[in-house]
Amino acid sequence: MTSFTQSEIQSWERFYRGHFINSLSGYKSGSLIATASPEGHTNVAIFSNLVHIGADPALIGFVNRPRAAAPHTLTHIEATGVYTINHIREEMIAQAHQSSAKYPELVSEFEAVGLTALWRDGFRAPYVAESAVQYGMTLVEIIPIRHNGTFLVIGAVQDVWLAEGCVQADGFIDLEKAGSIATLGIDGYYRAQRIQRFGYAKPDQPPQPIY
């Protein structure tokens, strides 16, 4: 194996280190978070650092970069209390990646990159129409991470919209069928193929493949 020490990593050029450390934590979700200002200006941006916080109540978190680097999503969420999360499909990866460009505040990334804002039921954030997995969120808490100015944004799951036929008999969502992609690092997009699911693990029995 090859080893790299902390001081060696710290000495690297910024972009090289960025690619390395962003890849090191492994595959991630590939999602578009969409918001609107109180005046109705829309914003959509790519996020990969999502975490499951809990299922009861249903809470999902994401990491937002420091405010100076990525202000619009956070400002809109603080103002309206809502946002939507929308999975990226393989056909959308170029548009999704382009949403990471630093557009001026009043430019909607929906128009700039070629995605469609879908408004539903008076919810104050748009969904991304091209996505096959869309869910509305209400803000629960924004936790500042003081070491580097990032934030953990925690929200509660509201309405969920899925392409037909993606939910299996036990509630598992088949994201291969939905066409959702995985991401790696800052700029890598991957398709995923199921190897195996296993039943609930117990100390006194071997792993149970379920299908």
Place this chain on the structure above:
Amino acid sequence: MTSFTQSEIQSWERFYRGHFINSLSGYKSGSLIATASPEGHTNVAIFSNLVHIGADPALIGFVNRPRAAAPHTLTHIEATGVYTINHIREEMIAQAHQSSAKYPELVSEFEAVGLTALWRDGFRAPYVAESAVQYGMTLVEIIPIRHNGTFLVIGAVQDVWLAEGCVQADGFIDLEKAGSIATLGIDGYYRAQRIQRFGYAKPDQPPQPIY
């Protein structure tokens, strides 16, 4: 599309809702976190909720379930201040999944599931020898999430150990080559296949595929 409301989701049977909500946030990392007690009792457990917090300094976070549900990893990290994160390869998914069983505190999951603890350089947590991506971490902060008793554990990257030939010219780590898997939901294991990487996005140019 099919829609599900918050109250409908809330009304579901616990395991069905667990599968659904855990899948909803998308693909995740598949990692084994290994620790030791001050007395040297080892522990290894599967974690999928990892987030990149920052590259300078290099910080990675993970979500730990409530203390009553998953006490050992957290207790060891609090006591020693260190842990290792090790990617799961396709050949290891059954052992990795089995590490989620609730073994008694003094049973080492390494022995119980058939993985090898690898000690290096006096670091007070073992690595998982079977993994092709291994990195040591020192604890930076444990942030309690008060809404459901979970924790965001943030650590600083120390030494990194990678199988030969996995780092590309720009620092990106080729996890297909390393054989790391992605996870979905509570119990789904996936292989990932690269579709595309893109260059740094700028407002005034179209997305630039790099390879």
